[in-house]
Amino acid sequence: xxxxxxxxxxxxxxxxxxxxxxxxxxxxxxxxxxxxxxxxxxxxxxxxxxxxxxxxxxxxxxxxxxxxxxxxxxxxxxxxxxxxxxxxxxxxxxxxxxxxxxxxxxxxxxxxxx
Amino acid sequence: xxxxxxxxxxxxxxxxxxxxxxxxxxxxxxxxxxxxxxxxxxxxxxxxxxxxxxxxxxxxxxxxxxxxxxxxxxxxxxxxxxxxxxxxxxxxxxxxxxxxxxxxxxxxxxxxxxxxx
Numbered sequence: 001x002x003x004x005x006x007x008x009x010x011x012x013x014x015x016x017x018x019x020x021x022x023x024x025x026x027x028x029x030x031x032x033x034x035x036x037x038x039x040x041x042x043x044x045x046x047x048x049x050x051x052x053x054x055x056x057x058x059x060x061x062x063x064x065x066x067x068x069x070x071x072x073x074x075x076x077x078x079x080x081x082x083x084x085x086x087x088x089x090x091x092x093x094x095x096x097x098x099x100x101x102x103x104x105x106x107x108x109x110x111x112x113x114x
Numbered sequence: 115x116x117x118x119x120x121x122x123x124x125x126x127x128x129x130x131x132x133x134x135x136x137x138x139x140x141x142x143x144x145x146x147x148x149x150x151x152x153x154x155x156x157x158x159x160x161x162x163x164x165x166x167x168x169x170x171x172x173x174x175x176x177x178x179x180x181x182x183x184x185x186x187x188x189x190x191x192x193x194x195x196x197x198x199x200x201x202x203x204x205x206x207x208x209x210x211x212x213x214x215x216x217x218x219x220x221x222x223x224x225x226x227x228x229x230x231x
Contacts (some may be wrong), residue, residue: 002158031216043205043221045191045201050216099211100147103219105229 001028004106006091012112013081017049021076021109023091032074033092033103034066043090049094082111116141118208118222126139126228127196135191135225137206143167145211148182148189149219153203196229203227 004025013019025032034046048056051069063085065077074091090111094103117140127133150162150182163173165182173180177194193200206222 033216042223045219048216048218055216059204090157090159092159094217096215100164100166100209101217102149102161103217104161105151105159110157112129 002057002101002107003104004091006089006095006106006109008109009107010110010112012114013078014114015081015083017081017083018077018079018094020078021091021111022078022091023074024095025072025074025091025093025104025106027093027104028095030071030096031094031101032071033094034074034076035090035105037088037090037108041089044076047076081111082113083113086111086113115145115189116143116146116208116210116220118206118220119205120222120225122203122225123223124226124228126230129198129231130195131206132192132194133196135193135204135206137189137191137222139187139189139206141208141210141225143210147209147211149209150180150189150191151205151207151221153205153224155202159205164189171222193227197202201227201229 007022033051036044046060047066052068067075090108092103092105094101102109119138121179146167148165151159153159159168174205179192203224205224209217209219
């Protein structure tokens with residue numbers, strides 16, 4: 001079992017659908033992250049949660065809505081997405097106990113918006 | 115502002131050749147951390163190494179080695195005797211020193227490495 005698991009691994013949704021991506025970490029970490037990776041673009045940090053509190057929101061459109069109910073789980077709720085939102089969405093986690101903590105990634109959720 | 119530059123977009127070599135992936139970074143912090151990650155076709159970013167700014171010793175792990183030079187703001191990654199399984203996208207990353215908080219890691223644009231049999 002990997003330390004950070006994401007479901008579903010693949011998702012196809014219409015522009016009017018509502019869906020959610022789920023992330024669970026088994027590493028005892030206190031920080032969780034959502035990154036977006038589009039073709040030929042650098043990794044984009046979307047949201048950061050530390051101790052279940054959102055500490056960063058990088059100008060992400062409101063059609064993406066994160067939720068962190070506890071330090072082990074992170075969701076990304078999706079509604080009325082656009083085709084350009086098709087990408088690989090990566091969840092990650094890290095400890096907060098020291099400086100420059102390494103973040104550990106899940107396998108990602110491949111999202112296609114049609 | 116912090117920045118990570120990986121000038122090599124794609125590299126292709128024949129198996130068993132040595133290959134070096136370049137990484138140049140910019141930061142005004144005196145304390146910072148550098149990382150390398152590997153992304154195989156499956157998508158997951160796999161952590162390879164973390165190095166803090168006060169430790170300039172080169173590191174070797176099997177066929178992998180890293181050369182950190184503060185004077186040139188570089189943190190290059192060399193694979194010796196490359197294998198087909200090394201084919202992946204490799205990301206260099208930089209993090210400021212954050213204490214008791216979430217990490218703020220900035221990634222380079224990645225280098226796609228293809229190893230031909």
